[in-house]
Amino acid sequence: MDFNFIPLAFGQLLEPQTIGYALAALGLTVHFGFTGLLNFGQAGFMAVGGYFFAITTVKFGWPLWAALLACIVGAVIFALILGIPTLRLRADYLSIVTIAAAEIIRYTVKTPDISPLTGGSDGINGSSDGFYALDPLPDISYGFGVLRYTNDGLWIRIVGWLVVILAALLVRQLMRSPWGRIVKGIREDEDAVRSLGKNVTWYKMQSLILGGIMGAIATVIVIIPTSLQPDNYGTQTTFFLYTIILLGGATTVLGPIVGSIIFWVVLQLTDGILTLLVTNHLLPITSIQQGPIRFILVGIALMLLVIFRPQGIFGNKREAHFSA
Amino acid sequence: MPKAESASTPAVEQLQKGEPGPGVPKVDPILIAHGVKRTFGGMTAVDVEHVEIPRGKITALIGPNGAGKTTFFNLLTGFDKPDTGTWSLDGDSLAGVPAYKVSRRGMVRTFQLTKALSLLSVMENMRLGATGQSGERFFPALFKGSWRKREDEITAQALELLARFKLDTKKDDYAASLSGGQRKLLEMARALMSKPRLVMLDEPMAGVNPALTQSLLGHVLNLKNDGTTVLFVEHDMHMVQTIADWVIVMAEGRIVAEGYPATVMQDQAVIDAYLGAHHDTDLGSLTGQLEVAKDLDDSFLVDEIKSEIAEEEKPDGE
Numbered sequence: 001m002d003f004n005f006i007p008l009a010f011g012q013l014l015e016p017q018t019i020g021y022a023l024a025a026l027g028l029t030v031h032f033g034f035t036g037l038l039n040f041g042q043a044g045f046m047a048v049g050g051y052f053f054a055i056t057t058v059k060f061g062w063p064l065w066a067a068l069l070a071c072i073v074g075a076v077i078f079a080l081i082l083g084i085p086t087l088r089l090r091a092d093y094l095s096i097v098t099i100a101a102a103e104i105i106r107y108t109v110k111t112p113d114i115s116p117l118t119g120g121s122d123g124i125n126g127s128s129d130g131f132y133a134l135d136p137l138p139d140i141s142y143g144f145g146v147l148r149y150t151n152d153g154l155w156i157r158i159v160g161w162l163v164v165i166l167a168a169l170l171v172r173q174l175m176r177s178p179w180g181r182i183v184k185g186i187r188e189d190e191d192a193v194r195s196l197g198k199n200v201t202w203y204k205m206q207s208l209i210l211g212g213i214m215g216a217i218a219t220v221i222v223i224i225p226t227s228l229q230p231d232n233y234g235t236q237t238t239f240f241l242y243t244i245i246l247l248g249g250a251t252t253v254l255g256p257i258v259g260s261i262i263f264w265v266v267l268q269l270t271d272g273i274l275t276l277l278v279t280n281h282l283l284p285i286t287s288i289q290q291g292p293i294r295f296i297l298v299g300i301a302l303m304l305l306v307i308f309r310p311q312g313i314f315g316n317k318r319e320a321h322f323s324a
Numbered sequence: 325m326p327k328a329e330s331a332s333t334p335a336v337e338q339l340q341k342g343e344p345g346p347g348v349p350k351v352d353p354i355l356i357a358h359g360v361k362r363t364f365g366g367m368t369a370v371d372v373e374h375v376e377i378p379r380g381k382i383t384a385l386i387g388p389n390g391a392g393k394t395t396f397f398n399l400l401t402g403f404d405k406p407d408t409g410t411w412s413l414d415g416d417s418l419a420g421v422p423a424y425k426v427s428r429r430g431m432v433r434t435f436q437l438t439k440a441l442s443l444l445s446v447m448e449n450m451r452l453g454a455t456g457q458s459g460e461r462f463f464p465a466l467f468k469g470s471w472r473k474r475e476d477e478i479t480a481q482a483l484e485l486l487a488r489f490k491l492d493t494k495k496d497d498y499a500a501s502l503s504g505g506q507r508k509l510l511e512m513a514r515a516l517m518s519k520p521r522l523v524m525l526d527e528p529m530a531g532v533n534p535a536l537t538q539s540l541l542g543h544v545l546n547l548k549n550d551g552t553t554v555l556f557v558e559h560d561m562h563m564v565q566t567i568a569d570w571v572i573v574m575a576e577g578r579i580v581a582e583g584y585p586a587t588v589m590q591d592q593a594v595i596d597a598y599l600g601a602h603h604d605t606d607l608g609s610l611t612g613q614l615e616v617a618k619d620l621d622d623s624f625l626v627d628e629i630k631s632e633i634a635e636e637e638k639p640d641g642e
Contacts, residue, residue, distance in 0.1 A: 178471060178475065179460055181444070188443055195427055195439075
């Protein structure tokens with residue numbers, strides 16, 4: 001039997017996908033955990049960021065800094081479009097609008113009419129050149145055992161984690177400040193905060209923009225070593241992000257980061273174990289059925305979490321809440 | 325409309341100009357509202373022609389359930405928008421001003437259903453009420469040095485208020501762990517953090533045990549002594565009699581009476597509002613029904629009852 005899947009699963013710790021999900025989940029924590037905004041369209045922010053970055057880089061040939069700026073501007077515009085009509089309304093409406101908006105983005109970019117720009121269903125390849133040009137690492141192979149990385153592969157992993165650490169420090173600093181006190185107050189009862197003279201709608205907008213930018217940059221980290229695929233930003237992505245933040249703790253800074261690592265490592269481990277069992281005919285299922293079963297397990301895990309440990313791994317039980 | 329006798333006015337400082345009555349102008353008003361109307365579909369919830377709130381006094385807003393007291397509160401504080409109407413605080417128009425700006429201009433409210441921010445500590449609840457904290461803006465928030473000094477001042481102010489409201493021992497607990505009465509106290513203390521000119525308390529005594537009610541009354545009186553104007557909604561007449569300087573009575577969206585607490589409850593309009601206009605009429609007798617029919621201005625009904633009475637008065641057998 002081949003047990004290589006075990007070190008490979010732990011290699012998820014360094015995968016750009018894990019890093020990207022950690023950052024996007026941190027953004028969603030700012031929305032949901034701290035401000036109480038029920039954003040079900042974080043995948044939409046991720047898609048917008050990815051497309052603004054990839055189109056400006058690949059199609060327009062913009063330099064890296066300009067493309068990153070475009071990515072941030074894209075997230076801000078998306079937040080404004082979503083927020084202006086909905087942030088005055090009750091929390092439920094935001095969730096309806098965001099889930100729809102994220103799907104609109106995904107279907108729009110797949111439209112054949114604009115596929116010269118967006119790449120249609122194939123997405124966009126090759127937005128990594130500008131980033132790899134900055135790689136200072138010598139061109140040798142890094143890592144050990146089955147985990148081997150090229151110099152470019154290691155470069156994106158290092159920069160990715162640095163971005164996550166910086167974002168985490170930023171969120172931590174904000175949530176310990178009077179600004180954080182107001183957004184947490186809004187999570188509890190926005191009318192009370194309004195009665196104390198705070199412009200609640202504007203704070204919700206700031207929170208939506210901040211978390212949205214994190215989601216947008218997360219996609220840049222994910223697509224640099226791979227490519228931008230529209231179907232990676234469906235509702236499933238948002239639900240993975242919710243699983244991650246509930247796993248780690250929705251009202252903590254460390255929760256979404258560690259949650260992302262655990263989520264991807266465990267998903268990879270179960271896949272490896274299932275493959276092992278299926279190929280050795282120890283389970284009465286086919287390898288086609290094996291894929292969906294992983295996600296059934298994710299669903300069950302999410303339900304068990306919410307029922308038995310709503311505060312997640314790092315959360316303070318008293319601060320756990322699902323009333324948003 | 326019958327007015328309270330001026331002869332029975334207690335020997336206290338006169339607050340109004342002229343006879344007490346709905347919409348009477350005040351000697352020194354802090355809040356003046358005019359023509360405030362709010363309808364929900366076909367129902368008129370609030371229709372206040374004119375009202376003035378005296379400065380530095382405790383004014384009680386009373387009235388039966390559904391009289392529109394809370395709706396009127398919501399309109400004045402910007403939590404709801406009226407169909408028509410103007411109102412001003414110290415001459416500054418507040419019509420159409422969003423709720424958060426109303427609060428910043430010195431008119432802070434509390435809620436009937438207490439809104440303690442459950443998963444923030446008592447101290448954080450208090451700090452949230454403060455004004456002038458630059459760290460509440462996004463970029464300054466990142467630099468603790470820029471807001472630490474103000475934060476210390478706010479904390480000191482909050483501690484002082486918490487001590488006054490006997491919540492200082494609870495300052496690090498989540499607000500969720502407080503009892504219902506303590507949450508009322510916290511909400512009131514939090515509203516005072518911004519040193520408002522006018523405090524609007526929506527049923528501060530609702531669901532509070534008698535012992536705590538006494539302490540709440542004391543705090544409201546203290547507010548007056550500090551020069552803050554208080555407007556509060558209340559059901560309990562005994563409480564209103566104890567602390568209010570002026571009473572405004574609402575019924576069916578309108579202000580039906582105004583006056584000093586000792587006299588306003590004898591006003592016929594107030595008795596009608598609370599007990600119904602015909603509470604002492606015997607509707608079992610035809611004469612009683614005739615009275616009501618006349619009141620309703622229904623000539624057909626009046627004629628019908630009159631003929632029935634004539635029928636009754638005829639001797640039997642004819």
